[in-house]
Amino acid sequence: MLLAMALTLWSSIFLIIKVGYCYVNLSRKKGTVASQSSTHEGAFLASRSIDGNKGQTYRECSHTALGHSIAWFQVDLGGEYSLESVKIYYRNDANWCPYRFRQFYLDVSNGSAGSTTTLTSQRKRCYKDNTTALATPPSVIDISCKETARYVIVETTYNAQEAIYLNLSGPVLEICEIEVYGCSVGRYGESCSRCHGCSTCDIISGACPCSDTCVNSACNTSNEYCTEGCITGYWGKMCKSQCSQYCIGNTCEQGNGMCTTGCADFYYGYTCEHQCDPQYSPRSCDRVTGVCSGCNTGYYSQFCNRTCSPYCKSGTCDAHNGHCNGGCKTNWAGDLCENK
Template sequence: MLLAMALTLWSSIFLIIKVGYCYVNLSRKKGTVASQSSTHEGAFLASRSIDGNKGQTYRECSHTALGHSIAWFQVDLGGEYSLESVKIYYRNDANWCPYRFRQFYLDVSNGSAGSTTTLTSQRKRCYKDNTTALATPPSVIDISCKETARYVIVETTYNAQEAIYLNLSGPVLEICEIEVYGCSVGRYGESCSRCHGCSTCDIISGACQCGVSFFGPNCSNACSVYCKGNLCNNVTGSCTNGCEIGYYKDKCKWTCNPGCKNGCNRNSGSCDNGCIDGKYGIECYDVCSVGCISNCERMTGTCMCKKGWQGEKCRECSPTFYGPSCEEECSPHCYNGTCYVNNGSCIDGCTRDYTGDKCTQGLYETSPEDHGTAIGAAVGASIFVVIAVVVGVVTLRLRRKRDDSSKAQKDERKESRIKYEKETTYVNRQDHSLPGKDHSLPDSHVHLGKRPANLKTQEIGLYEIMDSGNGENKTYENDVIAKTVAPVTNTSNDASEENGNVYLVINESQLNSSHYDELHVQN
């Protein structure tokens, strides 16, 4: 008996060394329990799969019942363990291929198969078979499964066509043996050595397996706050679920250009979703011109221009506009209509009749500086006119007063005037004949002096003295009393020249009725 036990022990050691596994087969440890969704004929129990017997015949395997919509098999390890791999031995009779094993999947979880459903956050999938008829998966399969879990679950919903032909339909699992390899949490490697610097580590390398938001050999590095869900790889720190909007690269520490619309490419940082309004370029760094009517083209920046702008990207002022925003229009009096962009000065000078840098001042217009002078002159002229009007009114009143006084002394004044004229102009009222002539004469003759002999006629005018008051400036006005007479030859002894004398015939009645002060001759 003792010999048999010793042989069994050494056989186990030999098999472990032979196969190369030094990880613990957790399926065989004390406290491990196997269970399944149903049991065929009540006799093919799940425990057959963890009894150490690797035979693959019908009688050596566990077997779920026919006619169900799902079949599952699970190993409860009794607590969390660091798993390395799972090895499954499936039924493989000489005349019975493992066609029911198609499309199974292997999950691990901290919840049992009965309390969890596939593809939820409570399960992690280690493997999914994609074999289709007529092919079959291998009857012995070794699956890598580096996870930390309590339950190992094999599950299927596949209904094999071969079984339907035999009236044996429904998903069925026929697992003969299952081996789950790993170590206790906090250990790693084939010898299940203790992890260094952390409570849990990679089952193969011993690298620390950090909790949420930490990574590195000793889990001392925090994941980037821009990792989605604050989750990153325990070893590298790469963000597991990608980056928050606006960040990129493995650890999401690079900032996307704010010109990107809805973030940027995780790897390159390019703006895959385009640019926000007003930006263009691969990474949306370039700014559309203010001269664009609306947004510019995403890659080139070309656009339709506002009034006053020109060019493909509307970055230049049109020739007839100037200013920082190209909103000021050159003067219409610029020659060719063009001006300098910076200050609006006309490039080719001004058109006719205009001057100035911007050709806005007419040649015959007063400048703004002259307006004050013009206004002062106008005010002065107005004051002068007012004064003149006042003086005129006063003068008129004085004249009327003088005229009234003159009327009272009319006869005396006329007589004295005639006497004065007799003295100065040789007026003769008594002699009624010219020397050598015998004809009737008017009341008076005015001797005008000697004139050239060939003068046939001469216009004589009476003028009124318009005295300014100081006796210096006099103006004479024509009167209708002027007469035209023929020259008369003087045969008197006192004639000293050959030229004849000219006389103006003036009736006494005309002289008396005139209001003029003096007589003057216009030669």
């Protein structure tokens, strides 16, 4: 009994260790670049935060300048990655607590923080600190951030002058080291090996996510194919395509999207993608060909898209061939009254 408990404990410890170290620190890979909104004294560069030194004293940290309305710091990974977590080491000298770190937020995005074309709405927020004076956030903070993005952005508008022990102007960031953990998009596991047949997968197990448009959210996790069919309104192997809005009952075949119960009034085609001509009378047509069941007065042809001659004596013509009913007006002749 004791042996079994011991084995279980060691298995749990092994799993924790394995999971804890299964991601790559993307901040330290070749091509990763750190930048910030401004640089204090022109010397406390953003690159200090990705040099591998986890020291938290003044001279070891990056530092934005005073006197601005916003301070931001970002890591550019050079491309999209599947992120897992972000760990931040903030300045924490013996007599200098992380006052300036209050109210910061962590966003990820595919647009740079410094780009005028990147909107806040295009970011995804992983964390927002709500610490108020006199309390301070932890100087080392590990944040879960399971997103896919290129840029990791730390930002603040908090004015540290609110702290009673400081007399400073404007928001400031002092980041000593930042570690961004994750894998390349489409990879997972201890060595970030490839997913099994899907574009994105669980970063630990490699399992493909099942779409919530699968019946009972059930799918083959190796390829994302729904195993119990699609919920109403969707079709395809992964149930990600929507049935035509003109399918009666919003239902269609899972394999090809063909409307299973016919088309709404005025529409035709296998997926009800075509609209019957407005001159059909009544406005209905063959489900497959679109051939009309009858034309409005003054129109003819199988699609009712031709007008009767204006020289038909009665103003009407045969719905199939356009021959004028009742002959032609004076001075006109021919089956379609086309000859003067």
